[in-house]
Amino acid sequence: MLDVSDLAVSFGEQSVVSGVDFTVDRGSLVGLVGPNGAGKTTVLRALKGTLDPDTGTVRVDGDPIREKSAKAVSRLVASTPQGTALSFDFSVRQTVEMGRTPHLGRFDRMGEDDQRAVERAMERASVAEFADRPFTSLSGGERQRVLLARALAQETPVLLLDEPTASLDINHAVRTLELVRTLVDDGKTAVAAIHDLNLAARYCDELVLLAGGRVRAAGRPADVLTSDTLRDAFDAETLVTTQPGTDAPLVTPLSERESVARRVHVIGTGTPAAAAVSKLAGAGCQVSIGVVPAGDTAAERAADLDCEAVTVPTFAGIDDAARERAADLAAAADAVVIAGETGDGNRPVIEAGNACLAVESGGSGHASGALDTVPLAGLSEAVASLPSATERDAARPLDQSATD
Numbered sequence: 001m002l003d004v005s006d007l008a009v010s011f012g013e014q015s016v017v018s019g020v021d022f023t024v025d026r027g028s029l030v031g032l033v034g035p036n037g038a039g040k041t042t043v044l045r046a047l048k049g050t051l052d053p054d055t056g057t058v059r060v061d062g063d064p065i066r067e068k069s070a071k072a073v074s075r076l077v078a079s080t081p082q083g084t085a086l087s088f089d090f091s092v093r094q095t096v097e098m099g100r101t102p103h104l105g106r107f108d109r110m111g112e113d114d115q116r117a118v119e120r121a122m123e124r125a126s127v128a129e130f131a132d133r134p135f136t137s138l139s140g141g142e143r144q145r146v147l148l149a150r151a152l153a154q155e156t157p158v159l160l161l162d163e164p165t166a167s168l169d170i171n172h173a174v175r176t177l178e179l180v181r182t183l184v185d186d187g188k189t190a191v192a193a194i195h196d197l198n199l200a201a202r203y204c205d206e207l208v209l210l211a212g213g214r215v216r217a218a219g220r221p222a223d224v225l226t227s228d229t230l231r232d233a234f235d236a237e238t239l240v241t242t243q244p245g246t247d248a249p250l251v252t253p254l255s256e257r258e259s260v261a262r263r264v265h266v267i268g269t270g271t272p273a274a275a276a277v278s279k280l281a282g283a284g285c286q287v288s289i290g291v292v293p294a295g296d297t298a299a300e301r302a303a304d305l306d307c308e309a310v311t312v313p314t315f316a317g318i319d320d321a322a323r324e325r326a327a328d329l330a331a332a333a334d335a336v337v338i339a340g341e342t343g344d345g346n347r348p349v350i351e352a353g354n355a356c357l358a359v360e361s362g363g364s365g366h367a368s369g370a371l372d373t374v375p376l377a378g379l380s381e382a383v384a385s386l387p388s389a390t391e392r393d394a395a396r397p398l399d400q401s402a403t404d
């Protein structure tokens, strides 16, 4: 339905987007996500044909949009702007009626069909109750819904929405995206720039992640929103898990204070080890676990959080290759954390690691009674307070010379 190929736009000397390619299938909702200044609004402007790209083409149903008349485009594409600071001296109803302009001749009056489209658009965007109020008297979120109603009244096959939920409370944000989702499920095609990554992940079929004017990732939300792509695009540490009851990703930004940035190898099984993995990954640690039976809760948690798990088939015992891989991870880690049952076979893995901590109450069965034991709640702080492997290695020759 929409096809963007090799799009490049610059303002004066400044290149703003370049090499942007993506397609939007009919009846799908694509979210444009990315940091401030990434080029999302610029791409939306190119999609509606209101700017002249340096290179590249935007096609709607195979036809270049720049070759269509403004009226033809406005019958195909409706859009809502990012800001709502428009100084309309019109009522809400009159503002929504403007959406019918592409369907009317210059001196035509609105007919019954037009009136019906306006009423229906106001109902759907929940603004009918404001119909007679001046647009300028509404709050930012109410104005945003009126502008959505205006776009809906236009009755186009394509909707372009620039931050449709930016000023909306959580109830109206969800209702707006659910409305867009319903329209898309009924056959419309929509592209929306959305800052809230979790709402974008929940409602969009696909995401296009822009940063620095380029597409950094595109595809299903779960494939686009990974810690690595988000670090690359936003220069931010995040924890990516799954939204309850869906398979959509859930992105939790980590503050620098929370981000412990330590490499930690966990040894243990079951709920205690799973809780330790979550806690450490949530604190921004690079976590590995093993050796652990495949299918154990802790192995599954590690997989959910994109952490390396050294596994062996359940009841198969620990083989040499698995033991060596886990020992290598333990030796390279800043800390080894023991949580839950470890099994005798993991003894060499524990011995390969340097700074060992055990999680309180989950530590039964671990190899040494001489370990520092910490509560789960204080685990990431305890790990952060240990020297990193690099600091330990740097200190080692000094220790040796001191004993010589």
Ligand SMILES: Nc1ncnc2c1ncn2[C@@H]1O[C@H](COP(=O)(O)OP(=O)(O)OP(=O)(O)O)[C@@H](O)[C@H]1O
Residues within 6 Å of the ligand: 011, 014, 016, 034, 035, 036, 037, 038, 039, 040, 041, 042, 043, 082, 193
């Ligand atoms: N008319 C213009 N003249 C000069 N620079 C511009 C113009 N419009 C946009 N830019 C610049 O282009 C870059 C991309 O802007 P754009 O509005 O497309 O980003 P965005 O991803 O929508 O950002 P935000 O999330 O902050 O809305 C920014 O650096 C912006 O300053």
